[in-house]
């Protein structure tokens with residue numbers, strides 16, 4: 130089977146648009162859905178009865194999306210090939226009573242989501258985006274994508290110790306952004322402002338999920354523009370690559386004869402443990418996959434066969450060797466930016482990869498003519514984790530952890546090589562095609 134499409138730097142250009150247009154998980158899944166619609170995918174509602182027709186379909190739930198493509202005439206027990214990723218990134222999120230201020234400054238009360246590099250949020254022009262839910266239950270995206278807020282750092286003259294002892298930030302006191310001047314702080318101001326911005330009737334918003342983002346657009350960087358700087362690469366880089374790969378496979382010349390049902394599963398809430406109705410530790414993926422088996426007339430036996438033959442590639446960013454901190458990495462495993470996707474291994478199951486998973490990934494990369502590298506943590510450093518082990522344990526699906534090596538993970542602005550996103554996408558196409 131021939132690979133339908135080979136991605137190149139145009140993919141990276143598109144990634145940069147995707148990052149800029151996706152300041153929240155809700156925007157990320159809407160933008161993924163829009164790309165899938167262009168490839169012929171259609172949304173199905175979880176509350177409707179599903180039919181067994183072939184073609185591309187997807188489910189949207191909050192900040193999560195599950196999309197799959199059923200080849201013409203695929204038997205109900207056809208195994209799944211899944212690309213898993215997450216849509217959320219560490220940031221500052223608006224509290225239930227957001228209107229606050231002191232000493233003539235108007236401020237917005239924020240809570241810290243996940244584990245951001247907090248210093249990276251200081252002195253940046255921040256916008257505000259997310260989801261507004263009205264009293265009638267409908268949800269609306271809002272994105273104020275212009276300089277609106279700022280978390281101002283304390284002047285060095287007022288804390289000389291920052292040069293000797295490093296920056297110390299109190300999560301409650303030091304990260305509340307300012308967004309104007311005035312002493313007349315009134316409850317409801319922020320939400321009334323956002324109702325206006327979103328063109329919604331005044332007084333109708335009953336709930337909100339709002340977060341800050343840097344308004345600085347992604348940019349090529351470096352002498353030969355071989356680097357990309359931008360926000361939320363962890364992990365919208367994988368969501369974008371998975372979406373592009375699934376769309377390419379579903380529209381490719383071999384789509385009708387695929388030996389697997391290719392799937393994209395992008396979850397919310399990875400950064401705080403995945404335990405939610407839209408997180409990887411919830412039933413969303415399992416429920417969608419088994420409903421797709423039953424909708425095609427499959428039995429519980431067919432469901433068991435489709436799951437037993439399934440493989441999931443859990444794609445998330447990892448750490449390229451930092452030139453200034455090389456001793457923090459394993460001394461012999463040195464993934465380089467621009468060297469192709471990384472295979473992540475941890476024998477204590479912080480990553481789900483084992484030898485059999487490695488073989489699947491190696492075959493996909495070989496077919497796609499993409500080099501890959503191995504990542505393992507320094508034994509003295511705690512190892513991060515991903516949705517990989519959760520997916521493997523929750524659904525009993527063989528899983529392999531891979532991704533793109535970046536610098537500055539969890540910064541408001543991360544850094545990767547310009548080639549790695551499209552190398553990843555090409556490898557994912559080969560994996561999904563089987």
Ligand code: ZN
Pocket residue numbers: 215363364399445446
């Ligand atoms: Zn991540």
